[in-house]
Amino acid sequence: MAVVREFTLPDLGEGLTEAVIVQWLVEAGDVVAVDQPVVEVETAKAMVEVPCPYGGVVTARFGEEGAEVPVGAPLVTVAVGAVPDDLAASGGAPPVPAAEGADGAADSGSGNVLVGYGTSASAARRRRVRPGTPAGPGAGASAESPQAPASAAAGPTGSRADAAGAAAAGARTVAVISPLVRRIAREHGLDLQGLTGTGRDGLILRTDVESAIWALRERETAAAGAALGAGTAAVPGEERIPLRGMRGAAAEKFSRSRREIPDATCWVDADATELLAARAAMNVPGAPKVSLLALLARICTAALARYPELNATVDTATQEIVRLPAVHLGFAAQTDRGLVVPVVRDAQNRTVEELSAEMARLTETARSGGLSLAELTHGTFTLNNYGVFGVDGSTPIINHPEAAMLGVGRISAKPWVHEGELAVRQVVQLSFTFDHRVCDGGTAGGFLRYVADCVEQPALLLRAL
Structure with a gap:
């Protein structure tokens, strides 16, 4: 029987309390091995890949690329023991032997989740679950529409998972291909969710981001000038760079x-x-x-x-x-x-x-x-x-x-x-x-x-x- 485990952003060490999601390395429905990296995040120190301590089928992702998430926030849920036998036999990640946890359910985790220090186990290659293949509860959920199973919210972090799932359910997919575009937006505190791209199929281009940043700075300058009073009018064209x-x-x-x-x-x-x-x-x-x-x-x-x-x-x-x-x-x-x-x-x-x-x-x-x-x-x-x-x-x-x-x-x-x-x-x-x-x-x-x-x-x- 598959047991759904929630993996949260681990303690980053060095006083770091949050990270920005740079790139997802798995999708809902992917089979992952113990200690396989599932997401790349950027902290104030470096960009690192975060390994998941559970092996099984990814049932949901939480958070869009470019979003800032705090330590302890849910990243993915994994159906442990839900890997089909045909995938295991054909080279997919095999089910990990279950061990009884404190709650009496089968658990499988390495504990190797400290960001930046790698893991001791080599990650098996990922295999996407074929459409129609039963892969445990909620296997079809995605980051853009996470339908997390009820069992995912049954643990001590259930309320947090519910909140993250509800927030992600209302978010649209951001049409951005270029990592440079994402980096420029992130460095200037621009939320890509509210931006409509001028490229094909709504693709967000660099010019779209730069125009939005300019407009955002103009609004901030005007607001600052109004708040400071007539004696300290804002300087036209000044640029403010967040210390983040x-x-x-x-x-x-x-x-x-x-x-x-x-x-x-x-x-x-x-x-x-x-x-x-x-x-x-x-x-x-x-x-x-x-x-x-x-x-x-x-x-x-x-x-x-x-x-x-x-x-x-x-x-x-x-x-x-x-x-x-x-x-x-x-x-x-x-x-x-x-x-x-x-x-x-x-x-x-x-x-x-x-x-x-x-x-x-x-x-x-x-x-x-x-x-x-x-x-x-x-x-x-x-x-x-x-x-x-x-x-x-x-x-x-x-x-x-x-x-x-x-x-x-x-x-x-x-x-x-x-x-x-x-x-x-x-x-x-x-x-x-x-x-x-x-x-x-x-x-x-x-x-x-x-x-x-x-x-x-x-x-x-x-x-x-």
Whole structure:
């Protein structure tokens, strides 16, 4: 006998309380395996696929693509044990052995539902239930017209499922193909449900979204002007961008860092000519390429081994400095969705070649929006290569709750006194921003001077191997 289980948006961790549905990966009537991803969502941290802990037939989906859903809201209902034998025999997801739950009903769930950390089971390929094939109660329900079975509302979350089903039943299908159109609408807080497209069959085009955003901003500007009074009239054509998603999360972290951390910055110019020569010597034909950022990362881990007090955080609740045993090195990466800081785990144990490969992988994943929460959180030190923007120096904001950040400017040809002679050398400015609660200027200066010495004489790194 099939038992309908409701799967809700799980706890996202890191203080996240909601997510936006980006793309459904299953439809009502699909057969899913335990731990198979059923929906892709976007949080303030990343875009992740959410695995369902139940195996069976999807009977209903809740929420349109582009809708924001809170943690605990229903995502899908699954008829556990409703997979037809012919589908199981022909390669569909097999029924999962049932176990008696607390309510006496057959249950099947993995519990692997933490967003961003993946699952331990590989997902079987999906098979759509053929029309007319009995597949348990409510198998024909869809996101656009979810006819959730009565048993789906029998559990402790039944009232929530009823409300979600009723809301979704009155919603129309949004005719949008382009993910870019959805992203533009989401970033500007535009509800696509109320928009009529000018494309074929009502398809919503980019021009439709941009026109609607313009009209929405004009109305908001007029309303703001009326509310503020005649003395503060609104400026025609001004644009208001909501601080939501990743942009909002970054803004909050920057503000918190400035509020809580008494930071200071010191900087030094260094001759990077020998470092560039060392990198060129490493990148011989046929060998894996080593990036300059990876070399700088290796220098950072060597410097932190000498100055471990900088690989730390401050526990404000207990008023204690917490020195951390491992270096989880974050590095700033600019993407179309904003600034992100992927984290290389246990960077102190990796070679330059390993650091280069991992940083390249994380950067590519960040640009595609696929970083997990595990790859974005719990860093202990950050490397910020703002030189890629063509600037020489900066005083970056510390990545809260870390205690320090090394900044690297552009490397450019400049006149430099080398071995007593004026020469043209490749010079870089290094800046070091640190939490003054964790160390004094002597420690910070010693760290930065060691980094600069390694940049100028890469052979010094041999001492740390």
